Structure formats: structure tokens, C-alpha cells
Amino acid sequence: MLSRVxxxxxxxxxxxxxxxILALAISSEEDDGRIYRAYADGLREEFPQxxxxxxxxxxxxxxxRAALIELHRARxxxxxxxxxxxxVRGYYERKPDWLVRPLGIDHVRNMAGEMERQARRFYVEAARRASDAATRKLLGDLAAAEQSHESLAHRLGLEHTPDDVRQDERRTEKRQFVLTYVQPGLAGLMDGSVSTLAPIFAAxxxxxxxWQTFLVGLAASVGAGISMGFTEVASDDGRLSGRGSPIKRGLATGIMTTVGGLGHALPYLIPHFSTATAVAIAIVFVELWAIAWIQNRFxxxxxxxxSFQVVLGGALVFAAGMLIGNA
Incomplete structure (x- = not known):
């Protein structure tokens, strides 16, 4: 570990x-080519352009790489x-595509530009070290090529992805984000915030x-989170619906369900009952309006x-909890 640090x-x-230096340049170009192909494979289905x-x-x-290999063979x-x-100590690193997923369009283009800038700096320094005229010329040419390639993703983007295509890609990317994270997370937040109102306030x-109320709220929130998460994972594998990874959706649903329930359970850690209840009611109000805002935004x-749907539903569940608790 220390040796890596x-x-x-x-x-x-x-x-x-x-x-x-030539061998390092060859392996670096080979790695970069693999990374670009991995990016292409990751984008091909949804963003073919x-x-x-x-x-x-x-x-x-x-x-x-081919030019570098020919030079190495000759020398x-x-x-x-x-x-x-x-x-090599201090040499720039590359992250494989599986470490930078999901592959967002703009994110990948920015990474490609940074890759080209790093490669250019390497070739500039390598050319300074070269004593052979042919080697210095090739390394200098590659440095110039990388400098021009810093805008390659942008230039190729203008060629292959005009504005209308880019807008379609961004809409597709936003839709996938909504289907994989926002929609399951919102369902979990609604379930956790609304369905736990009755047991918590009834208790x-x-x-x-x-303290007893907090324990009921904690159990209801965690139990609902686990149940909702597993239900989301089991309900759809995402292949036909296009909703993305079931694990990601299950985590989004389960975590947000638990958070929604804990929001108005945690105030009951306050030992004074009236104060705890007042704080819990205020948090419920904020939660319901946050749900309405997320529905409107995404x-x-x-x-x-x-607002009408969420607030009315929450008010009815809250009233049910109060009536049952006071029965």
C-alpha cells in the first residue's frame, strides 16, 4: 500500500x-486505444453517433502506436x-471505463480531452530527452498531433453529433437517469414518508x-426500506423496460424509503413528547412538499x-394514525 502511495x-x-521511453509510449497508446473503444462500446447502444x-x-x-513500433524496430x-x-513515478494515470460509469456524454468527452492533454505533455518531455533525430522528430510530431487532438472530440462531435442529435442524446440520458434513480427513489420516498405516518403517530x-415511538418508527422505516428495495429488484430486471440496473433501482428505492420514514421518526429522540411531535409534524410538512417538488421537477x-395528491394523501394517513392512536 505504501509503495503505491x-x-x-x-x-x-x-x-x-x-x-x-519508446516502450512506455507504445504501451500508453495501446491503453488509450482500448479505453476509447471501451467508451465507444459503452455508448453505442444509446448514443451511436x-x-x-x-x-x-x-x-x-x-x-x-504503429509509428512508435516501427521506430523502435528500426532503432x-x-x-x-x-x-x-x-x-513510472509521477506518470499520469488512466481510469478504465468500468471505474467511471455511468458513461455520461459530456463527462466522457471531457475525459477524452484530458487524456489528449496528458499525452501531449508526455511527448513534449520525451522529445526533450531524445538524442536521435528520427526519434525526436516522431515524438515532436506526436506532441503536435496530441495538441491538435485536444479538440478532436469536439471536432468529431460537430461532424457526427450535430445539435439535434446531441439534444436527443441528452434527452435519452436524462430519461435513463430518471428511470434508474429518480423514479424508484421518488417511489421509495413517497412510501417511506407517507406509509409510516400512521404507525409512527398512532404509536x-x-x-x-x-422512545417507544422512535423504536416503532425505526422498525417501520428500516423494514419498509428492505421490503421496497427487494420488491423493486424482483419486479423488473430492466432489460425490456429499459429502466436500468435492478440493483441500482433497488438501492435507490430502499434507501429513500428508509430516509422518508426516519425523517419523522428521529424527532422522537427528543424526550419531551409535545416538542418531538411538533418537530415531527413540521418535518412531515417539508417531506411532502419536497416530494411534490421532485415530481414537478423530474x-x-x-x-x-x-401538491394536491401528496398533501392530501399524507393528511389522510396522518389523520388515520392520530385517530387510531387516540382510540
Whole structure:
């Protein structure tokens, strides 16, 4: 662990020979090509136009790698030393595509631009170290190419993804975010906030014991969260509906269900019953209006309709809890 943090066991860039610099450049170009193809594969189904951008960028990296290999073959022979980014202290790192998912369109384009800037800085420094004229020329040419490629994603984007296509892609990305996270999370928040009102306030008015009420609220919230999460996972695998990973949806639903219930259960940690109840009612009011706002913001439900539905439903459940608790 310490060796990874402090760079123990790694070579400094200044200690590399020209042969090792070429080998490092070859492996770096190979890695970048793989990353761009992974980006293309991850985007191809939903964003085919943007996927073409990264296919072409991968081909560019293949061309750089081929030129570097030919130079190495001419100067040093067929055997290329094994040296990679992680072997050099202070060298820039690349994150594989599975560490940066979900692959948002703008996020991936920005990452591609940063990759090209890092590669350009490497070739500038490598060219300064080269004594052979052919090597210096190739490294300098690659540095210039990477500098021009900093805007490659943008230029290819203008070619392959005009404004109307980009707008469609952003709409698709927003829709996927809503289906995978917002909709399940909103369902959980509504269930946790509304369905737990009756047991919590029934227990509160029946016992006037804040600690017992908190325990009832905690059990109801956690139990509802677990139930809703497993129900969401089991109800739809996302393949036909396009709603995304069932695990992600289940986590969003379960967590938000628990949060919704705990919101008005936690005030009962206050030992004074009247104060705890007043705070809990105030939190319920905030929760219900937050649900209405989320429905309006992400689900495009008219605010007055969302407010009426949520507030009316919450008021009815709250009244049921009070009546049962005072029976």
C-alpha cells in the first residue's frame, strides 16, 4: 500500500532510456486505444453517433502506436521492453471505463480531452530527452498531433453529433437517469414518508412515550426500506423496460424509503413528547412538499396536481394514525 502511495519501487521518468521511453509510449497508446473503444462500446447502444467519435479516436491511437513500433524496430530491434504507466513515478494515470460509469456524454468527452492533454505533455518531455533525430522528430510530431487532438472530440462531435442529435442524446440520458434513480427513489420516498405516518403517530398518541415511538418508527422505516428495495429488484430486471440496473433501482428505492420514514421518526429522540411531535409534524410538512417538488421537477407533473395528491394523501394517513392512536 505504501509503495503505491509514495511511489516506492517505481522508476523516475528522468532515469528512463530512449528505448524505455519508446516502450512506455507504445504501451500508453495501446491503453488509450482500448479505453476509447471501451467508451465507444459503452455508448453505442444509446448514443451511436457519439460512439463513432471514440471509434475514430481509437483508430488515431492505433496509428500512433504503429509509428512508435516501427521506430523502435528500426532503432532497437523487435523486442519491446515491458514498461507501463504504473512502473513510472509521477506518470499520469488512466481510469478504465468500468471505474467511471455511468458513461455520461459530456463527462466522457471531457475525459477524452484530458487524456489528449496528458499525452501531449508526455511527448513534449520525451522529445526533450531524445538524442536521435528520427526519434525526436516522431515524438515532436506526436506532441503536435496530441495538441491538435485536444479538440478532436469536439471536432468529431460537430461532424457526427450535430445539435439535434446531441439534444436527443441528452434527452435519452436524462430519461435513463430518471428511470434508474429518480423514479424508484421518488417511489421509495413517497412510501417511506407517507406509509409510516400512521404507525409512527398512532404509536405516539397511544403511548405518549417518545422512545417507544422512535423504536416503532425505526422498525417501520428500516423494514419498509428492505421490503421496497427487494420488491423493486424482483419486479423488473430492466432489460425490456429499459429502466436500468435492478440493483441500482433497488438501492435507490430502499434507501429513500428508509430516509422518508426516519425523517419523522428521529424527532422522537427528543424526550419531551409535545416538542418531538411538533418537530415531527413540521418535518412531515417539508417531506411532502419536497416530494411534490421532485415530481414537478423530474416527472413533469404539474405542481398543483402533485401538491394536491401528496398533501392530501399524507393528511389522510396522518389523520388515520392520530385517530387510531387516540382510540
Amino acid at each position: 509514495f511511489g516506492f519501487g517505481r522508476r523516475s521518468f528522468d532515469s528512463l532510456s530512449e528505448r524505455e 457519439s460512439a463513432r467519435i471514440f471509434d475514430e479516436m481509437a483508430e488515431e491511437e492505433d496509428g500512433h 532497437f530491434g523487435e523486442r519491446i521492453p515491458l514498461i507501463r504507466r504504473e512502473h 405516539a398518541f397511544a403511548t405518549h412515550d417518545t 416527472m413533469e407533473t404539474p405542481f398543483w396536481r402533485a
